[in-house]
Amino acid sequence: MLCCLSNNIQFTPCTVTTVIVNSDNLKAASVIDRPMMETSSSIAKLCKVCLRLDIQRMTHPLHPCRDPLPCSTPPINNTRYGADLSLGSVDEIKSRRLTCDICRLIAESLDKVPSELDGGCRIRESAEFCNFELPQNIKARDPSITHFHLTQASVIFDPSVTNELYAPPLPWELKERDNRSSRYIVNFQARSSAKTGDTTAASPQTEQEFLSAIGGRYVSTQANAQLIRAWLHRCENKHGGDCVPSKRLPGGGDREPTFVVDVIQSCLVDTPSQCRYIALSYVWGTAPVFTHRLENTQDLRKISSLLSFPIPATIRDAITLVHAIGERYLWVDSLCITQDDWRMKDAEIMQMGSIYSRALFTIIAAAGDHANCGLPGVEHGTREQVQRILKLGGCELLTVIDVHKSSGGIDDTIWAQRAWTFQERALSNRVLVFSQSQVYWSCGVASYSEEQALEEVGDIDRHRPSFPQRSAADCLSWEPMQPLEYCDLYSDLLTAYRQRRMTYKTDILNAFNGVSEILAAVQNDTFHWGLPESIFSYAMTWSFIGHSARNHVDVPFESDGSREMIPIPSWSWAAWSGEDPGHHDFLRAGDSNVVRPVIHFDIVDRKHQLVRITERSWLDRPDDRARAVWKTEQPHAVQSPTRHLPFTTGQLHFWTSFANVRAIRYYRVQGPGAVSYTISPSPDSQPNSNSIDYHSEIVHQDFVVVAASGPRELILLAIEWKNGVAYRIGRTVVEEAEWVRVENRQWRLIILG
Secondary structure, eight states, rough: OOOOGGGGEEEOOOOBBBOOBBBSTTTTTOOOOOOOBBBBEOOOOOOOGGGOOOOHHHHHEEEOOOOOOOOOOGGEEEGGGGOOEEEEHHHHHHHTTTHHOOOOOOHHHHHSSHHHTOEEEEEEEEEEEEEEEEOOOOOOSSSTTTTTEEEEEEEEOOOOOOOOOOOOOOGGGEEEEEHHHHHEEEEEEOOSSSSOOOOOOOOSSSHOOOOTEEEEEOOSSBBHHHHHHHHHHHHHSGGGGGGGSSSOOGGGOOOOSEEEEEETTEEEOOTTTTTTTTEEEEOOTOOOOOOOOOGGHHTSTTTTGGGGGGOOHHHHHHHHHHTTOOEEEOHHHHHHEEEEEEEEHHHHHHHHHHHHSSSSSSSEEEESSSSOOTTTSSSSSSOOOOOOEEETEEEEEEEEESSSGGGGGGGGGGGBHHHHHHHHHTSSSEEEEOOOOEEEEEEEEEETTTTTTTTOOOOEEEEEEEEEOOOOOGGOSSOOOOOHHHHHHHHHHHHHHOOBBOOOOOGGGGGGGHHHHHHHHHOOOETTTTGGGGGGGHHBBOOSOOOEEOOOEEEEEEEEEEEEEEOOOTSSGGGGGEEEGOOSSSBBOOOOOOEEOOOOOEEEOOTTOOEEEEOOOTTTTTTGOOHEEEEEEEEOOOOOOOOOOOTTTTOOEEEEEEEEEEEEEEEESSSSSSOOEEEEEEOOOOOSOOOSSSSEEEEEEEEEEEEEEEEEEEEEEEEEEEEEEEEEEEEEEHHHHHTOOOOOOOOEEEEEO
């Protein structure tokens, strides 16, 4: 093992000199337009334990590999990485914090560990981070090398293990159990020699130039506008059509927003033709938000008017940032939508898919829980310096800001939990994410962060990724899909969306309208109360895993120039509030997960007209041609729905198989648990009274068939009646043969409200 002498090591505590760039049109604007430089250093102090570290291995993190890709060799077991080195117990490390700079950094992180837990730390000098190939334009010095592994030095905390009787943890023990698991405390990464954000610099031409540009990057207290410009420049010039923001929707249904903010003139303007604008995604929260209203429209359009209005910090920082990176226009909902003009507001909400998908990129304000939190690092003094530098002779190690956090910790933010921000992320082709400690970029081709200089790398097999992870939102398709593929995507999007929270229940459909708009345009489809027409039967199969209840929400609908409040129909997922823990699929269609439309539905539209719902054929699977026994054995012919019934917008009218059936209803008394039914149990079946968590009862329940699952299953809705109209209260799946055995089945016209 190579040891390092303490007099060859310098520690830089990252004291920075702040340089402020003032905009001519925005008072007190303070965006850094070039990288911040650290200005002081001191000789590092190392203890006897840390002097045993292999500094050569820590400061040279690139390891060539001859194994074929994808590389299947577990990095931890690979001999080139070496074994972990023990650093001692928590108490020992903390006792050395005054005499050793490495122990001090570890101790600062250990201070965040619950004091009642004991344990020790070990360091893995070469922990796998990612692996990558050389770009095609760079010739390898050794042709047998297939790729390179990039490593980091990782300090791991291992809590002491006590002899305990194993049992499932109680709710109040979950956090304590999590604290007993090993975790990454501090990571060190070798610093890159690349110049930060230099868009004029030539790309590396040799293997040595390329590899020297890979590594960690210093992150100052202020956001690096030059680096952000470089990310955008690289995306626009090197990523081709995969990241084009102006994807035109089929049929020409997309349009530009009505207004944008001109950051140079500091006012609201009509959106220019072919406008190049940036969008903002943020959380309104509880802070007062200045909004565009009919009474201040003319004032907002005056040059420099935004300098005198109380614009929230997040929006003002976004204006400052857009100006600093050399762009001119910003779209933000509170200013660019007239909030008390309901016609305009409804129209803009219906166009959210176009607004966010056509933006040059979207700024995501992921830090904070309200609109006045700002964008950390834009205004001076709004971002703390959390990174440290160790100077090791001619090399430097940087502490890693995001230590094994999924999505850079973004998933745990209020922004990631709000309903409105779901579609704003899903619809954006490029995003610039402001976390509390650094900025991230993600587009259709690459993901970048302030602390990692990996821009020159193409395809990365990333073992420990930073933000953003791929999710259902990232899989939103812009190309027509086959029915099964469409069902899977819709299910993924809806399942992810239903995990989000909203302040106003009336927003439940509006906050999903942008996604609906894109799907409808791409698939040449129509949405009815959140359900796509072409796969309507499948969309009817939604159900909660946990407790659920009708939310009885009325939403505004425009008809013949007037606005009326309409209750969301019970058959729509938007009419229900409930729990769906664990991200289970919100749409569950039985064992086969393939739904066959077997019922013809008519819906009452906003003009109070009855319109047939047209579903696409599912005959691309052989078992979809199975004969529907429960229909052919019915004594009554299918009739058309009568046109003489009172119509209410959102009602479904359909003829189907109906029966009142003796059933056992199961539900959980408290906590998550699906409501389920056993149809036509044996006469001697009795409710189970032995379970504390679950309750069951004998009910005589009305059921109707709404779809078929696979070749031999039927999907039923449990319904209740009010004034001759049925309302959904549950869902179950039964074998077709079991339903055929029900004696009192009828072929009946159902009006489902």
